[in-house]
Amino acid sequence: MLFQATAFLLLVGSAVAAPTDPYGAPRHEPLYSEEAKPYQFEYGIKDEYAGTDFGQTEESDGNTVRGSYAVQLPDGRKQTVNYVADPYGGYQAEVTYYGEAQYPHEYGPPVTFKPNTYGESQPSYRPQPIYHPEPSYQPTTVHQPEPFYQPRPYYS
Template structure:
């Protein structure tokens, strides 16, 4: 009899501990919007790399642009605006004319360099 009462109390305790509606939406933690801005650019003429990105935000909307040098010689620029009401809106433009040469030069390769660390000091034995 005592085991049945204990089992009944266990079942009632577990039932009361469960939420009344397991599918109810959970509370969402929202942070205050923080304004920010950043920019960077990379240009390496030896490797043919040229790209950059800049972005500004007032905490509500984001405005920015990025550029990249395409393999066909054109430069692609994307200007965009994004917010929670209108979503992401982009305007893409190209500068220059695409070029497709009939002959290509040798590929750009980099020779591996061996790493041989040299100690900056010569340790002396501590014993005589």
């Protein structure tokens, strides 16, 4: 009975003395603090030939970030996401779609690059013959090991 009580007290004592951080790492303060800086940026890409159409705008007052991004989906719709992120509310997004999804029964040819527009009938790249270099060294003969030496037995 005494052994069980001692084991129980040791178990409870070790549980109470254990650190609250499961990894046991001490908490550190950041080496420096930097005040938040407002910013604003925007970009957009539209390539009608390849069907690429996307972009993003974002601005921040140093505390709250507001922005929007849009992308042309493969089914023909345009997806737009308007979002707000701050330390109190987290990331909140509103997703909207424009257009109606199109699922054709037959697919066209794959997207390829435009043909040469410089008036040439041949491509501007001309393949060159394959180069087979000759070695600049002369191979040497393989070393042949000497026969294994076995000493004669010593008789006294």
